[in-house]
Amino acid sequence: MSLVENILTAWDKTMETNDPAHLGAYLDDTFEFLSSDDSVNSKAETLEWSAAGGLRIGNFKTVYEDDNVSCATHNVTEEGAGPSTVMCFVKHQDGKATFWKILRAFSTE
Numbered sequence: 001m002s003l004v005e006n007i008l009t010a011w012d013k014t015m016e017t018n019d020p021a022h023l024g025a026y027l028d029d030t031f032e033f034l035s036s037d038d039s040v041n042s043k044a045e046t047l048e049w050s051a052a053g054g055l056r057i058g059n060f061k062t063v064y065e066d067d068n069v070s071c072a073t074h075n076v077t078e079e080g081a082g083p084s085t086v087m088c089f090v091k092h093q094d095g096k097a098t099f100w101k102i103l104r105a106f107s108t109e
Contacts, residue, residue: 002062004070004090007097011050012057020047028096036104046100054079057086068092076104083107 001009006026013022024047031043041049056077063071070090077083084106091099 002065002070002072003092003095004062004065004072004088005060007090008057008060008072008074014047014050015053015055015057018051018053020051023047023050026096028093028098030098031096032099034099034101036102063087081106 007023010022010026014020014024024043027043027046029043031046033041033046035041057074058077059073059075061073063073065071068091070092071087072090073085073087075083076086084104086105087103089101090097
């Protein structure tokens with residue numbers, strides 16, 4: 001399994017259990033999350049909303065990964081929203097993500 005898939009698996013485990021430790025183990029202290037609307041979340045903010053519940057992710061597919069960057073896709077199920085697909089662009093160092101940018105598209109069905 002690729003690093004980005006390991007991180008996404010831990011991210012979903014945080015969403016399932018409301019325990020930020022699963023994801024927190026993979027995020028660098030300098031971590032930044034950029035949403036589709038270009039809002040920026042710190043590591044602490046990302047862990048907070050991830051552990052709050054209401055979201056689940058799955059069907060992880062690595063598009064590209066090397067020692068510094070990853071690109072992957074995954075599905076999102078969110079309470080009160082239709083199904084969606086995310087593409088994420090990730091910078092990582094020493095097994096931890098430092099930067100995460102997503103593009104999210106909602107199903108038109």
